[in-house]
Amino acid sequence: MHKLNTASLTILFLLITTILRGQEKDIELKKIGFKGINFIATKEAILKSFGPGEKVATNYDCGFFTNDQEGGPYYQLVYANFNYIGSDTEEFYLENVTFDLEGKTIVYYGNSRLSGKTTVGDFVKVFGNRAKEYFEKYPAEDSILLFSKSSDDGAIFTFKAGRLFKFEYWTPC
Numbered sequence: 145m146h147k148l149n150t151a152s153l154t155i156l157f158l159l160i161t162t163i164l165r166g167q168e169k170d171i172e173l174k175k176i177g178f179k180g181i182n183f184i185a186t187k188e189a190i191l192k193s194f195g196p197g198e199k200v201a202t203n204y205d206c207g208f209f210t211n212d213q214e215g216g217p218y219y220q221l222v223y224a225n226f227n228y229i230g231s232d233t234e235e236f237y238l239e240n241v242t243f244d245l246e247g248k249t250i251v252y253y254g255n256s257r258l259s260g261k262t263t264v265g266d267f268v269k270v271f272g273n274r275a276k277e278y279f280e281k282y283p284a285e286d287s288i289l290l291f292s293k294s295s296d297d298g299a300i301f302t303f304k305a306g307r308l309f310k311f312e313y314w315t316p317c
Contacts, residue, residue: 170271171293171298173297177251178226178238178251181194184235185235187232187235197223197227198221198222199219199221202217202219206317207315208297217231220239226240226241226242238251240310240313243311258270261308262307262308263307264306275290286303296316297313299311299314300312300314
């Protein structure tokens with residue numbers, strides 16, 4: 145019998161959650177900010193703020209950043225604990241952020257600060273009843289997918305030991 149690894153289980157969980165929840169609209173991605181840069185930013189703004197980073201080619205099978213779409217080829221600008229993804233003909237999106245336990249790495253959602261010190265309770269205060277109901281219904285889960293209010297994408301927030309560990313931009317396949 146085929147054994148599922150952690151990544152496969154996480155993907156399966158997110159797909160099932162997506163199907164079960166339908167297209168609830170939970171988050172305004174344009175409200176996300178990181179180190180003075182918007183969630184969607186120009187390459188020039190990213191380079192000016194963070195330097196060149198490491199340019200890594202992508203080859204996603206599905207989602208908004210597949211290279212068979214107009215606008216590619218897509219690549220990541222990779223930094224120590226975060227990266228942006230985009231292309232030379234389009235803007236870049238904050239693809240993921242890994243938080244530190246000290247709370248020094250901060251993602252803003254409007255005026256709210258999200259960091260490695262953010263608890264599930266703090267998170268619920270920012271994102272409201274849907275987040276609260278989700279964690280009450282699935283207390284053993286460590287990830288939540290919040291759908292964008294303005295498009296088909298969203299964000300996955302992962303917790304480790306009760307604290308926010310990672311933010312990931314999510315696009316449908």
